[in-house]
Amino acid sequence: MSELHKFLFDGMPVRGMIVRLTEAWQEILARRASNTSTGAYPTPVAELLGEMTAAATLMQANIKFNGALILQIFGDGPVKVAVAEVKPDLSLRATAKVVGELASDAHLPEMVNVSNKGRCAITLDPKDKLPGQQPYQGVVPLHGDSGEKLGRLSEVLQHYMLQSEQLDTTLVLAADDKVAAGLLIQRLPVKGEANLEGTAAGDRNQANEDQIGHNEDYNRISILASTLTRDELLTLDVETILRRLFWEEKLLRFEPQSGMLGPHFACTCGRERVAQMIRGLGVEEAEGILVERGDIEVGCDFCGKQYRFDAVDVAQLFTAPGDQLPASPVMQ
Numbered sequence: 075m076s077e078l079h080k081f082l083f084d085g086m087p088v089r090g091m092i093v094r095l096t097e098a099w100q101e102i103l104a105r106r107a108s109n110t111s112t113g114a115y116p117t118p119v120a121e122l123l124g125e126m127t128a129a130a131t132l133m134q135a136n137i138k139f140n141g142a143l144i145l146q147i148f149g150d151g152p153v154k155v156a157v158a159e160v161k162p163d164l165s166l167r168a169t170a171k172v173v174g175e176l177a178s179d180a181h182l183p184e185m186v187n188v189s190n191k192g193r194c195a196i197t198l199d200p201k202d203k204l205p206g207q208q209p210y211q212g213v214v215p216l217h218g219d220s221g222e223k224l225g226r227l228s229e230v231l232q233h234y235m236l237q238s239e240q241l242d243t244t245l246v247l248a249a250d251d252k253v254a255a256g257l258l259i260q261r262l263p264v265k266g267e268a269n270l271e272g273t274a275a276g277d278r279n280q281a282n283e284d285q286i287g288h289n290e291d292y293n294r295i296s297i298l299a300s301t302l303t304r305d306e307l308l309t310l311d312v313e314t315i316l317r318r319l320f321w322e323e324k325l326l327r328f329e330p331q332s333g334m335l336g337p338h339f340a341c342t343c344g345r346e347r348v349a350q351m352i353r354g355l356g357v358e359e360a361e362g363i364l365v366e367r368g369d370i371e372v373g374c375d376f377c378g379k380q381y382r383f384d385a386v387d388v389a390q391l392f393t394a395p396g397d398q399l400p401a402s403p404v405m406q
């Protein structure tokens with residue numbers, strides 16, 4: 075089951091989190107794979123999207139914000155856009171648009187940063203927007219300060235965290251066709267979070283900036299975290315990972331979150347919504363598509379799930395409720 079674990083390092087200004095997405099991640103891949111117009115994600119795209127989904131879950135769980143966190147990459151290569159969205163209840167979905175060919179061993183630059191124009195955006199979209207309120211969005215390039223292309227998503231996001239929150243952050247991310255996982259280690263703000271609202275914001279930022287890269291506890295724990303390999307992150311359970319990495323540290327653990335309280339897949343699409351849309355087209359247009367293509371296929375833009383209506387399904391949509399045929403089985 076997908077799970078999220080939060081912990082603190084006792085007496086030190088350092089917190090951590092591990093996320094392991096299993097069935098939630100497999101659902102994202104399965105929806106895409108069963109879509110006959112796109113087919114499954116190429117392996118490198120699946121790995122990138124899995125890392126994005128794990129990272130977005132960690133970032134959502136790391137903030138107190140009542141709204142969706144949306145992590146997007148706008149690429150200048152074959153991957154035009156990749157999106158992972160996580161809501162405060164840790165429901166998540168993800169998708170990517172791929173155009174053209176991709177080498178099976180492509181890395182981040184070949185996928186989304188061919189001409190060094192790729193961008194990564196983090197959007198916080200409030201659930202209950204006030205009139206005129208815009209979502210907050212931060213954008214970072216996919217290159218370092220000297221223009222060098224970054225090879226890993228974790229480097230891009232560490233850069234973002236440092237810029238946007240003035241907090242040292244270490245991320246280890248990995249994904250394959252079964253698991254998408256991530257470890258986050260972050261230095262806590264120098265003063266309590268309550269001060270974020272206070273008037274001493276200038277002092278706080280100064281105190282924080284002075285600590286960047288200089289907190290010995292954080293630096294030691296960050297080095298330990300960085301030794302975690304992709305294989306270990308994907309195959310070991312959370313207890314084993316924490317024991318191997320931090321056996322000399324005293325951890326304060328929070329109750330792990332799993333099931334409906336943990337990360338879980340959810341998309342707002344559904345067969346009935348698509349049926350409404352086809353009804354909206356009108357009987358003539360719907361039958362026109364049937365003549366041309368044999369059936370009507372509609373894919374969800376947010377999760378890739380494809381809904382298929384054949385001639386019998388469509389006839390039913392336009393039949394008065396009283397004389398409907400028995401319901402046909404739902405396509406999976």
Ligand SMILES: [Zn+2]
Pocket residue numbers: 341342343344374375376377378379
């Ligand atoms: Zn959907």
